Amino acid sequence: MLLSAVLSAVLLAGLWWITDQTIRDSFGASAREGVDVDLTGLVDIYASGGQAELEQRIADRLAMVPIDAGRAHYLLADRSGNPIAGDLARWPDLDPQISESGMIAIGSRTHAYARATLISEDLALLVAHEPPDRAFLLTRVGLVFLLGGAVFVGCIALFAQVANVRVRAKVARVGEAFRRSDEPALDRLAAPERPDEIDQIASQASQAVKRARQLMLAYRETSEQIAHEIRTPLMHLDSRIQKAIAQDPALAARANLVEARGDIKRLVAMLEALLDIASSKAQTGDTRGMKPVDFSASVRQICELYQDSADEAGYRFEWDVAGGVIVPGDEAQLGRIVTNLLDNAFKYNRPGGAIRVTLEPGPRLVVTDEGPGIAQAEREKVFERFYRGRDTDPDIQGSGMGLALARAIAERHQLSLRVAPTHPGATFILAPAADMRDA
Incomplete structure (x- = not known):
C-alpha cells in the first residue's frame, strides 16, 4: 500500500x-x-x-x-x-x-x-x-495537481488497503483450512466461487493435500489389514505343509500340497485385491491417464465370455446392452467392476436361477441374480473389505474383497455402486454418483 x-x-x-x-x-x-x-x-x-x-x-x-x-x-x-x-x-x-x-x-x-x-x-x-x-x-495548475494528486493517492491507498485486507483474509482462510485440515474446508478451497490467482494456488494445494491424505489413508489401511488378515492364512498354510512332510503316503502328501497351493493362490488374489483397492482409493478424483472407453463393447464382450460358464453352471444368463455408452476412465478397471459383479452373481445364485445384465446410457449398469439376496442391514457392509454375509454358505470360497474393489474402482471414476432393495435375489446398480444422490 x-x-x-x-x-x-x-x-x-x-x-x-x-x-x-x-x-x-x-x-x-x-x-x-x-x-x-x-x-x-x-x-x-x-x-x-x-x-x-x-x-x-x-x-x-x-x-x-x-x-x-x-x-x-x-x-x-x-x-x-x-x-x-x-x-x-x-x-x-x-x-x-x-x-x-x-x-x-x-x-x-x-x-x-x-x-x-x-x-x-x-x-x-x-x-x-x-x-x-x-x-x-502556474499557481492554479499547481493547486489542481496538489488537490487532485491528494485525492488520487488517497484512492490508490484506499484500493490498496482494500486489496490488502482481502488478500490477508484469503490467506488467513487458506491457512485456517490447512491448519484444521478437515474435508469441508479443503473442498471449499478446491472449488472457489470466484477464483483468482490466490484461489487457484489454494485449490491446487488443497487437491495435493487431499491426494496425499488419500495415499496415506490407503497405505495405512492396507498395511494394517494385511498385517491382521494375513496371519491366519499363513498359519494354516504352514500347518498343511508340515502335515504333507510328515505323511508317508504319496497320495495324501499330494492332496495336502494341492490344498496348500489353493491357499497360496487365494492369498495372492487377496493381496492383489488389497493393492488394487488401495490404488483406486488413492486415485479417487484423479482423471490423469483416463480416456473415453466404449463401455457397451466392454460389457458385451465380458458377457459373451461368461456365457459358457453360465451354461456349465446351469444358469439362465441374459444381457441387454445399449450401444454407444461411452465412459471416461480406465478400460481394464471398468471391466473389473463388471467381472467382480458377475463373479458375485455366479457364486451366490440359486441352482438353475437367472442372471441378468442391463446397460443403459448414463451409464447405468444393473446386475441381478436370483440368489438368497442381501439383508437390508448388510447392504453397505458387503462393500467392506473381508466382510462376508452372516448367511453365506461356508463352502463358498471367497475373501470378501470383490465388492470392496468394485466400489473403490467406481468411486475413482466418479461412479457409485450400491445394492438395490430387491427380494429375492440381489441387484447391484452402477451409476454416476450425482444420479445416486438425486435418487
Whole structure:
C-alpha cells in the first residue's frame, strides 16, 4: 500500500513538472512571436511614414498599458547607440546588424525577450516584451495537481488497503483450512466461487493435500489389514505343509500340497485385491491417464465370455446392452467392476436361477441374480473389505474383497455402486454418483 502511494505521488510530481515546463515554453513562444510581429509592424511604419511617424507610434504604444499581456519596451537609437525614442536608457548587448534576439534586463528585477534590427544605415530599432504574469496560472495548475494528486493517492491507498485486507483474509482462510485440515474446508478451497490467482494456488494445494491424505489413508489401511488378515492364512498354510512332510503316503502328501497351493493362490488374489483397492482409493478424483472407453463393447464382450460358464453352471444368463455408452476412465478397471459383479452373481445364485445384465446410457449398469439376496442391514457392509454375509454358505470360497474393489474402482471414476432393495435375489446398480444422490 505504501509503495503504491509513493509511486503514485512520484508519477504525479513528474506529470506536474512536465505541465509546468509546457506552460512556460508556451508563454516564451508567445512572447517571441509578439516581439517579431510588433517589430515588423514598426519597420513597416518607418518605411511608409518615416522617422517622425515611427517615433510617434512608439510613444503611442508606450502610453498603452496592457491588461493580459506583458508590458512592451522600445528603443530607437542612432548608429552610435544614442537613444532617440523609447523608454530604454541604453542599448543592450544585442547586435542589430544580424537582427539578434535574446533576453535583456529591464531595470533590476525584470527581464524581457527582445530583438534588435537596423531599419536604416543610421537607425537601429529594438523591441522587447515582458512575459505575461505566469504566477497566477502556474499557481492554479499547481493547486489542481496538489488537490487532485491528494485525492488520487488517497484512492490508490484506499484500493490498496482494500486489496490488502482481502488478500490477508484469503490467506488467513487458506491457512485456517490447512491448519484444521478437515474435508469441508479443503473442498471449499478446491472449488472457489470466484477464483483468482490466490484461489487457484489454494485449490491446487488443497487437491495435493487431499491426494496425499488419500495415499496415506490407503497405505495405512492396507498395511494394517494385511498385517491382521494375513496371519491366519499363513498359519494354516504352514500347518498343511508340515502335515504333507510328515505323511508317508504319496497320495495324501499330494492332496495336502494341492490344498496348500489353493491357499497360496487365494492369498495372492487377496493381496492383489488389497493393492488394487488401495490404488483406486488413492486415485479417487484423479482423471490423469483416463480416456473415453466404449463401455457397451466392454460389457458385451465380458458377457459373451461368461456365457459358457453360465451354461456349465446351469444358469439362465441374459444381457441387454445399449450401444454407444461411452465412459471416461480406465478400460481394464471398468471391466473389473463388471467381472467382480458377475463373479458375485455366479457364486451366490440359486441352482438353475437367472442372471441378468442391463446397460443403459448414463451409464447405468444393473446386475441381478436370483440368489438368497442381501439383508437390508448388510447392504453397505458387503462393500467392506473381508466382510462376508452372516448367511453365506461356508463352502463358498471367497475373501470378501470383490465388492470392496468394485466400489473403490467406481468411486475413482466418479461412479457409485450400491445394492438395490430387491427380494429375492440381489441387484447391484452402477451409476454416476450425482444420479445416486438425486435418487
